[in-house]
Amino acid sequence: MTRPDVTVLGAGIFGLSIAWCCVKKGASVQVIDPHGPGSGASGGVVGALAPHVPENWNEKKAFQFESLLMAERFWAEVAATSGISPGYARTGRLQPVPDERALELARAREETARELWQGRAVWEVIRPPEDSWAPATPSGYLIRDTLSARMHPRRACRSLAAALQARGVSLAMQGEPEGKVIHATGVAGLEELARETDQPVGSGVKGQGALLQFSAPHAPQLFADAIHIVPHEDGTTAIGSTTEREYDDPVATDARLDEVIERAMRAVPLLSGARVIERWSGLRPRTRSRAPMLGSHPLFEGQFIANGGFKIGFGMAPKVGQVMADLALDGQDVVPQVFRPEASL
Ligand SMILES: Cc1cc2nc3c(=O)[nH]c(=O)nc-3n(C[C@H](O)[C@H](O)[C@H](O)COP(=O)(O)OP(=O)(O)OC[C@H]3O[C@@H](n4cnc5c(N)ncnc54)[C@H](O)[C@@H]3O)c2cc1C
Structure with missing residues (x-):
């Protein structure tokens, strides 16, 4: 590959979506992630693309609304290019x-x-x-x-990674950042920022979810007793999630997940007895403002940051990809004020 126009650091849903939007604008792109695509928060199983409540409108809600509307086309193009289904459907x-x-x-x-x-x-x-x-x-x-849709997070990352490769993008575990550099490194990126600025910029919030062998692929997702119950296209149903600010082991699952599963089964008795086929845990990148952090990187001059997907990173990804590609490639800055890094610094 000749010198890339863009290097994306981090192959979670933010990094992969940004890379995809840059490719679609005609840029040559490389993605570097020492752990590989979908190895962080984005490698999970839940995948609820659910809107904020329609009241007290603000920039964040408007951004998410647009992103949710963009998702259908975004994922259809990714699927058509990769040949792998991300499991997207606007099932309500x-x-x-x-x-x-x-x-x-x-x-x-x-x-x-x-x-x-x-x-x-x-x-x-x-x-x-x-x-x-x-x-x-x-x-x-x-x-x-x-407006609500569902998708399968881990498969969506696999589909995006394959689509990028089909369009000539190199996905590597190491390499030299060249061209415009965009840091989409999730919790590691927030921790680096917090350390270097000595500010509580953001941190990881643990979440545990589970996958049941229960097939209802065309049914709407449910939100009951504060739990997302998300039927996937592949005959499984996801349940999530816990929210843990304090934790010892970021990847362990425990009794807190058992309780979420029990609550889901109580709310939807049809699920009772369904086999739990996977228990999963990850760290959501949460900024101090709880909003995404998009824009110029506060530590590295001339570079960019896209972080803070927190609980709705998959829902926000199509629009995050678009605004970051516009910013890095064209210098066109349409990032909402509340998403600018300054909001958490
Ligand atoms: C249990 C659970 C359930 C969830 N449910 C939903 C849901 O239903 N709907 C929804 O929209 N969102 C959901 N989320 C949130 C969503 O998963 C996150 O918002 C999203 O995955 C964040 O994506 P990211 O790309 O910013 O971070 P990550 O996916 O964590 O990606 C960051 C990547 O950066 C890499 N990296 C780290 N350091 C470096 C470096 N120095 N150089 C290069 N790469 C580096 C890591 O290896 C990692 O792959 C859930 C999260 C959890 C934990």
């Missing part, structure tokens, strides 16, 4: 409504969604459909939205 989501107060709120959001989601997706209060696997809902109503 159902959520139980626990009480009268929540019902009132859900109905108010039905109104605000009409305006904020611009008719491109629906948020509505419904009676549980006869043939659905909806969880029990004390109020007798459910929230249904048509």
